[in-house]
Amino acid sequence: MSADRPARTSLTPPDDAVTPVRHPDAPAPGEVLGSHYDQCFGCGEKQPHGLHLEARAGEGVTVTAEFTVKPAHQGAPGLAHGGVLTTALDETLGSLNWLMHVISVTGRLEADFVRPVPVDTVLHLDARATARHGRKIYCTATGRIGGADGPVAVRADAVFIEVKVEHFVDHGREAEIQAAMADPDQVRRARAFEVNP
Numbered sequence: 001m002s003a004d005r006p007a008r009t010s011l012t013p014p015d016d017a018v019t020p021v022r023h024p025d026a027p028a029p030g031e032v033l034g035s036h037y038d039q040c041f042g043c044g045e046k047q048p049h050g051l052h053l054e055a056r057a058g059e060g061v062t063v064t065a066e067f068t069v070k071p072a073h074q075g076a077p078g079l080a081h082g083g084v085l086t087t088a089l090d091e092t093l094g095s096l097n098w099l100m101h102v103i104s105v106t107g108r109l110e111a112d113f114v115r116p117v118p119v120d121t122v123l124h125l126d127a128r129a130t131a132r133h134g135r136k137i138y139c140t141a142t143g144r145i146g147g148a149d150g151p152v153a154v155r156a157d158a159v160f161i162e163v164k165v166e167h168f169v170d171h172g173r174e175a176e177i178q179a180a181m182a183d184p185d186q187v188r189r190a191r192a193f194e195v196n197p
């Protein structure tokens with residue numbers, strides 16, 4: 001390893017990685033993306049235990065999202081649990097799927113916790129895809145407190161791996177898969193991720 005080059009990890013795109021491309025039919029900047037699955041712990045509107053994260057399309061291959069830390073999210077008195085904050089970062093990064101019309105799942109995610117995040121704080125999240133290489137999507141996210149331009153409290157770098165919708169059908173529990181496939185709205189949401197719906 002040369003002294004002037006950082007160690008290559010699985011979070012570092014290879015030299016022949018390409019710039020991620022916004023799909024022509026991606027939601028317009030500012031548009032609310034909605035949930036990919038109404039029972040999702042991160043974004044599902046029908047998930048009573050979830051974070052109810054609401055993401056919006058940004059310019060290029062970027063998204064923004066807001067998440068309010070609730071008392072149920074504590075790890076220490078009055079402070080958010082790091083795992084919950086990581087979930088918010090993961091979900092925001094997953095929302096980039098809507099911009100590229102790709103279905104991908106988290107392969108690797110590395111989080112930095114920079115500042116404690118108190119209960120009732122609104123975490124202002126933003127994420128962008130930085131590179132693509134084969135099925136791998138490299139992406140990064142930050143969460144700020146005290147406003148969208150406030151100080152960074154958390155950040156994450158990740159590699160998502162592109163999968164087919166069959167990934168969920170093959171691995172999901174039968175009852176939930178049947179329910180999802182019987183719901184036209186859910187089928188429409190899943191198709192919205194595909195390049196050739």
Ligand SMILES: CCCCC/C=C\C/C=C\C/C=C\C/C=C\CCCC(=O)SCCNC(=O)CCNC(=O)[C@H](O)C(C)(C)COP(=O)(O)OP(=O)(O)OC[C@H]1O[C@@H](n2cnc3c(N)ncnc32)[C@H](O)[C@@H]1OP(=O)(O)O
Binds near residue numbers: 036095180186
């Ligand atoms: C009609 C019913 C539909 C119902 C579905 C409803 C909605 C669906 C629509 C959208 C939902 C989509 C996403 C959700 C969005 C947000 C939620 C938050 C995100 C998550 O919470 S999501 C859950 C957590 N997540 C997982 O549950 C993944 C478990 N895991 C696996 O399922 C496999 O592990 C998989 C598929 C990842 C890979 O398996 P595989 O066999 O397909 O591929 P393979 O191993 O060959 O890797 C291919 C290339 O990726 C590289 N690679 C692989 N793994 C890596 C790693 N960990 N780090 C760095 N690189 C990695 C290899 O190095 C190789 O790279 P190279 O090509 O260069 O060699």
